[in-house]
Amino acid sequence: MQPEAVIFDIGNVLTRWQPEAFYDRVIGEDRRRRLFAEVDLHGMNLEVDAGALFRETIYDWADQYPHWAVEIRWWYDRWIELASPRIEGSIALLRALRGKGVPVFSLTNFGSYSYEEARDKLDFLSEFDREYVSGRMGVIKPDPRIYAMLEEDCGIAADRLLFADDKAENVTAAARRGWRTHQFESWEGWAARLVAEGLLTNQEAGL
Missing domain, CATH: 3.40.50.1000 (HAD superfamily/HAD-like)
Known part of the structure; x- marks a missing residue:
């Protein structure tokens, strides 16, 4: 049937949907590894998937890690590149x-x-x-x-x-x-x- x-x-x-590949291209693998080790970007994304605001959640996380703020904001600003x-x-x-x-x-x-x-x-x-x-x-x-x-x-x-x-x-x-x-x-x-x-x-x- x-x-x-x-x-x-x-x-x-x-x-x-391979965010690591995007960051590898943009900032290099070594720097990407440091970013993902220091900031739980996938955890941040789970908050969005569970219903949290999109831009606001990501920008709030960026404010918590000022030395990675630009890179974290890319999760919103350059989202279509992450999803390509x-x-x-x-x-x-x-x-x-x-x-x-x-x-x-x-x-x-x-x-x-x-x-x-x-x-x-x-x-x-x-x-x-x-x-x-x-x-x-x-x-x-x-x-x-x-x-x-x-x-x-x-x-x-x-x-x-x-x-x-x-x-x-x-x-x-x-x-x-x-x-x-x-x-x-x-x-x-x-x-x-x-x-x-x-x-x-x-x-x-x-x-």
Whole structure:
């Protein structure tokens, strides 16, 4: 039996999310390592993903570390560079599914405010049939509550949901609820899974 809906994570599924790579390019690996050792930038980002204000949170953290203030503010000022490049093959899969009438949802750890700002920069964010954004929901993956909230809202049985995420812990949490899951490594691998599930042909999937 085919899945009734396909669920995409965003970071590292539809667009790259590798902040360390950005900082390596801009300030060099050695200085980046010092920055990340002294400032918990991923912890800061989790605050945003959980619903904290976007710019204000980052600028508040910058004020706490004046010797790194410029670099910390880049997390907001140059956010689109941190979230680049787009994974065009995955975006094409999203569009191919929708073109066949398959409901496509997002389930993402993403701040509510940063998500709205990102709409102007990442056009595919407006193409989901339903959006499940941690900052709006007040809970982040892999907390089981976020998966339960999605199930309750969409009304689709767990075993009829197919979910792609790059993080093993997020995939495992979904699988424990009975979801069909795919740990994303490449768009081609995700395309092959969609074909195997009978949702797309090889040609439709770009294979």
